[in-house]
Amino acid sequence: xxxxxxxxxxxxxxxxxxxxxxxxxxxxxxxxxxxxxxxxxxxxxxxxxxxxxxxxxxxxxxxxxxxxxxxxxxxxxxxxxxxxxxxxxxxxxxxxxxxxxxxxxxxxxxxxxxxxxxxxxxxxxxxxxxxxxxxxxxxxxxxxxxxxxxxxxxxxxxxxxxxxxxxxxxxxxxxxxxxxxxxxxxxxxxxxxxxxxxxxxxxxxxxxxxxxxxxxxxxxxxxxxxxxxxxxxxxxxxxxxxxxxxxxxxxxxxx
Numbered sequence: 001x002x003x004x005x006x007x008x009x010x011x012x013x014x015x016x017x018x019x020x021x022x023x024x025x026x027x028x029x030x031x032x033x034x035x036x037x038x039x040x041x042x043x044x045x046x047x048x049x050x051x052x053x054x055x056x057x058x059x060x061x062x063x064x065x066x067x068x069x070x071x072x073x074x075x076x077x078x079x080x081x082x083x084x085x086x087x088x089x090x091x092x093x094x095x096x097x098x099x100x101x102x103x104x105x106x107x108x109x110x111x112x113x114x115x116x117x118x119x120x121x122x123x124x125x126x127x128x129x130x131x132x133x134x135x136x137x138x139x140x141x142x143x144x145x146x147x148x149x150x151x152x153x154x155x156x157x158x159x160x161x162x163x164x165x166x167x168x169x170x171x172x173x174x175x176x177x178x179x180x181x182x183x184x185x186x187x188x189x190x191x192x193x194x195x196x197x198x199x200x201x202x203x204x205x206x207x208x209x210x211x212x213x214x215x216x217x218x219x220x221x222x223x224x225x226x227x228x229x230x231x232x233x234x235x236x237x238x239x240x241x242x243x244x245x246x247x248x249x250x251x252x253x254x255x
Contacts, residue, residue, distance in 0.1 A: 002235035005030030008081045009234070010074070012064050012125060013091030015042025018144065018192065020049075021223035022088055025231050027055035031086060034060040034077040038091070056081065064091045064121030067128075074128040083136065084129045086234045089122045089143040089166070095159040103157040111158045118162035122169060126184075130177060139182035140234040143170050144226075145245065147190050147253050167245055174243030183242035185233045190249035192221040216251035 009026045013019040015037030023033045027050045035050070035057055037043035043059035050057035058080045062073040077084055093113055099106075122143050133139025148156050149163035166186070173184040191211045194204060212219045229248050232238055247253060 002029050002231055002237060004086070004234065004236075007085040008032045008034070008077065008083060009086035009088065010034040010036060010060070010077055010084045010125070010129065011088040011090055012036040012121070013038075014088075015039060015046050018189075018223045018226050019088075019090040020046045021227040022090060022230050023057070024050060024053075025227035026086065026088075026234065027053070027057060029231060029235070032056040032081040034058055034073075034081060034084070036060045036062060036064070036073070036091065038063055064089075064125055065116035067124045070124040070128045074125075083132050085133065085136070085138060086140045087125055087129045087142070088230060088234070089125055089141070091117060091121055092144065092163075093117045095156045099159075100155040102155060106158065114158050114162045118159065119165045119169075122166045126169075126173060130173065130182065133182045134177050134180040137181040139177075139180075140238075141170070141173065141182070141184040142230050142233045143167070143184075143186045144230075145186045145188045147188055147247070147249050149186075150188055150245065150247075151253050170245075171243045178242055181239075183233070183238065185238075185242060186245040187226060187229050187233070188245050188247045188249060188253075189226060190215065190221055190247075190252040192223070192226075214252060215249075219250065221248065221250060 009031040011023045014023040014035045027033050035043045035047040040061040043061045047057040047059040060073050062069040143166050145163045145167045148160040149167045152160045170184045170186050226248050
């Protein structure tokens, strides 16, 4: 339905899960895809899957929190595929169970990882690509955030702050670049199902069944729920949609 032929996409955190599905859907729409992951073997595996399906893709392992590495990687992607037209900021660090504690009990030394990846990673990748998009007169930036960015979540204050910062950043970028043909939006997620390969133990099943009861649709999210929303926001048809946060969350938050 959406044609992104001759466009080049960079998807961060695309070695597995939601990021890998986004990369596959963009490739299916005609994008050449630079597949980022911190772990080279995961980036290579996703890129291999895409090329095996007939798409054009290259692995691009780098740390989104390292601005120098990001700039080098974007240059590498441009040399291999062409300038980046579509950026999907998907890489992130979720709040693990060991960190679900009241803010007063957190250690400031632990804040850095969330802020570096979930916020500064978005700034770094956007900074490295947005200028070229504006100069060429077309571009799409989509950042994956969380319902925690919109409503806040108890015991997840720093994570919520990082994701809310990324969402606010996208709104500002949308206003800065809107007249150049570049849009900037977010997709906010609720709880997603366990990553592929997670052992299906009774404890894991019980955990996700409890989460599912919080959602009007009666289940947690799947990567296949997210990727079509991202594809729309990256498409030419979404040129009048910018500065928005599209909730893909099973109805958990409805405003």
